[in-house]
Amino acid sequence: xxxxxxxxxxxxxxxxxxxxxxxxxxxxxxxxxxxxxxxxxxxxxxxxxxxxxxxxxxxxxxxxxxxxxxxxxxxxxxxxxxxxxxxxxxxxxxxxxxxxxxxxxxxxxxxxxxxxxxxxxxxxxxxxxxxxxxxxxxxxxxxxxxxxxxxxxxxxxxxxxxxxxxxxxxxxxxxxxxxxxxxxxxxxxxxxxxxxxxxxxxxxxxxxxxxxxxxxxxxxxxxxxxxxxxxxxxxxxxxxxxxxxxxxxxxx
Amino acid sequence: xxxxxxxxxxxxxxxxxxxxxxxxxxxxxxxxxxxxxxxxxxxxxxxxxxxxxxxxxxxxxxxxxxxxxxxxxxxxxxxxxxxxxxxxxxxxxxxxxxxxxxxxxxxxxxxxxxxxxxxxxxxxxxxxxxxxxxxxxxxxxxxxxxxxxxxxxxxxxxxxxxxxxx
Numbered sequence: 076x077x078x079x080x081x082x083x084x085x086x087x088x089x090x091x092x093x094x095x096x097x098x099x100x101x102x103x104x105x106x107x108x109x110x111x112x113x114x115x116x117x118x119x120x121x122x123x124x125x126x127x128x129x130x131x132x133x134x135x136x137x138x139x140x141x142x143x144x145x146x147x148x149x150x151x152x153x154x155x156x157x158x159x160x161x162x163x164x165x166x167x168x169x170x171x172x173x174x175x176x177x178x179x180x181x182x183x184x185x186x187x188x189x190x191x192x193x194x195x196x197x198x199x200x201x202x203x204x205x206x207x208x209x210x211x212x213x214x215x216x217x218x219x220x221x222x223x224x225x226x227x228x229x230x231x232x233x234x235x236x237x238x239x240x241x242x243x244x245x246x247x248x249x250x251x252x253x254x255x256x257x258x259x260x261x262x263x264x265x266x267x268x269x270x271x272x273x274x275x276x277x278x279x280x281x282x283x284x285x286x287x288x289x290x291x292x293x294x295x296x297x298x299x300x301x302x303x304x305x306x307x308x309x310x311x312x313x314x315x316x317x318x319x320x321x322x323x324x325x326x327x
Numbered sequence: 328x329x330x331x332x333x334x335x336x337x338x339x340x341x342x343x344x345x346x347x348x349x350x351x352x353x354x355x356x357x358x359x360x361x362x363x364x365x366x367x368x369x370x371x372x373x374x375x376x377x378x379x380x381x382x383x384x385x386x387x388x389x390x391x392x393x394x395x396x397x398x399x400x401x402x403x404x405x406x407x408x409x410x411x412x413x414x415x416x417x418x419x420x421x422x423x424x425x426x427x428x429x430x431x432x433x434x435x436x437x438x439x440x441x442x443x444x445x446x447x448x449x450x451x452x453x454x455x456x457x458x459x460x461x462x463x464x465x466x467x468x469x470x471x472x473x474x475x476x477x478x479x480x481x482x483x484x485x486x487x488x489x490x491x492x493x
Contacts (some may be wrong), residue, residue, distance in 0.1 A: 111477065115469035122473065125382020200412030202382050207414060208473075209491055229486065271370055 077325040081196070083255040084157065085264055086134035088300055089198075093127030094148055096120075096179065096309070098315050102166055115215060119176075129201045132293075149319040153302075153309050160299035161244035163308045166300070170223060170233040174241050177216040181277045182248045184213045187269045194262035213324060217281045224285025225281070231286065237290035238282070239290045240284075246295035335367050342400050343374070346392040347383045352444045353431040356389055360419025363410055371404045372397065376388050379493070380473040429456050434478065434489040453489050455480035463487075470483045 078086075098122035107113025131144035142150075159180060166172045187209055190202035223230040249267045251259075258264035282289050298304065318325060343362055348354045356362050356376065364375040374393055378386050390407045397405045417436040420428075425435035434456045452461040460482035468491075470477040475488040 111467035111469070114471070115467055118469040118473055121382035121384070122380060125378075125380060129381060196412075199380075200410075200414075204378070204411045204414040207416075208381060211468060325352070 076253055076257060078257065081254045083134055083137055083162065085258055086130045086137070086198075088129045088157040089152050089325065090130035090134060090147070091156045092162055092179075092183075093123040093130070094315075095156070095158040096162040096176075097123035097127060098311055099162065099164075099166060100172070100176070100196045103172070105246055106199055108169055116172075118136075119212050119215065122205075122212065124272060126201065126205045127209070129204075133197050133201070149316050150259060153304055153312060156299075156300050156308060156312075157302060158304075159244070160305060161241060163200070163299070163305060163311060164244070166243060167237070168233065170230075170237040171241065173216055173219045173223065173232065174237040176212065177220050177281070178241060178245050178278070179211040179218045179248075179272050180209060182245075182270070184209045184254065184269060185273050186265060189265050189270070193264070197217060198263065213277075216284070217277075219279050220287070221285040224282070224287040235287050240289060242290035242292070243294065243296050246292075247297035250297055250300065291325075333379075335372075336365055337366050337371060338399065339367070339402070340353040342396050342402075343393065345396050346389065349388045349392075351431070351433070353427050353429070354424050356393075358421050358424030358427065360415065360424075361419065365487075371406065372402050372440050373406045373408060375408045375410050377410050379415050384417075415493070416492065419445060420490075428490055432487060433475065434487060436490050436492045453478055455462065455483060455485065456487055457485045 082115050093192055097120040100116045100123065103113060103116035104120075105113065107116055117188065126142055127148070131147045135143050135147055138147075161175060164171070184206065185207040187202045190205060191199055193199045220234060223234040225231070251267055255264050255267060259266060279289060282292070299308075329462070337360075340362075343365075344355050344357055346356045348359055355456075360380065361365065361376050361379065365378050365406045366373040366375075366402060369375070374397075376386070376389060377423050384402075386409065390409075393407055394405050398492075420436065428435045430455060434453050437453060453463050454461055458480060460480055462481045463478050464481060466477040466479050467488065470488050474493065477486060477490045478489045479486045
């Protein structure tokens with residue numbers, strides 16, 4: 076793998092994370108528990124998709140094979156997606172949706188905060204923009220964890236169950252792949268294990284305020300960033316890619 | 328053709344005053360601070376804009392608005408460049424823009440820069456644009472568009488949009 080291939084892989088990872096979580100959150104459109112939360116979900120989804128678009132545009136320029144950001148988003152196969160496994164997990168209910176966002180928002184914030192100083196100017200400028208949005212995401216999901224954890228017996232149980240289930244996927248955040256190691260040398264990417272300290276501090280503070288407990292770390296699941304996905308991603312893509320697959324090259 | 332870049336620039340800037348934000352039509356893109364630069368390169372005009380939010384769906388329409396208005400004024404060769412850095416902030420909203428927002432019924436951002444205190448949890452009071460009361464509460468951090476949150480006035484009981492600090 077050379078530097079350019081690594082950069083493309085890295086950009087697609089950043090972009091796919093945004094696209095897939097954005098698509099998942101967008102599934103709440105018209106189904107939110109109350110109108111305000113329905114709107115919040117779609118607002119946040121829009122931020123993620125906007126950020127993804129910025130990364131796809133950059134990736135398309137480097138790939139330079141005639142594909143644009145839409146083709147990268149809509150016309151790849153399951154094994155070509157590089158998103159974290161956590162983000163493709165189903166919405167299930169409000170608790171699962173919020174825990175998924177809570178774990179990721181805190182990670183995304185730490186990453187973007189550091190990517191503002193990436194030696195790649197384009198990534199740095201995308202991050203500079205995105206981090207301001209993600210501050211709001213992190214606040215939103217954290218507050219909901221506290222509200223539900225320190226809420227009723229039922230809401231507490233639901234959020235703890237979701238936390239116990241989804242905890243399986245957080246370790247993948249901090250896995251260093253060949254891409255990360257290669258780009259780290261030139262200051263483009265991040266030293267992910269070192270981010271974990273700040274991430275965990277935020278997660279533990281919120282969990283403690285929410286009267287929940289941090290799940291024990293027995294096993295973990297990873298593979299998404301290497302293109303090995305759960306069956307859920309195939310179903311997401313079926314819906315996400317429907318228009319382009321049915322009416323190839325259609326535009327608005 | 329002998330051009331006078333300075334005159335053309337001020338003419339272009341005036342024309343850009345006609346381009347409004349499709350989601351908040353009371354504001355021009357200049358009020359918003361979205362226009363970051365105008366370059367006159369012979370017959371070509373380059374307008375640099377910056378999005379308010381990464382996923383702002385209005386950007387494409389703003390680009391078309393710029394091109395259409397300039398075309399109508401006799402400038403066919405217009406290139407619109409989108410620039411992300413430095414990132415847009417509510418501090419770039421002009422005073423005239425803030426006043427227009429308030430008259431329109433949207434509470435303008437109450438501080439020039441990102442308010443870390445409010446983002447990290449402590450409350451701040453936002454003035455109701457209808458009755459000017461400070462006795463208001465946040466309903467939701469996310470409102471009808473990416474740049475607004477939803478508040479409620481506890482005196483006149485009207486809900487209202489707040490253009491959030493960013």
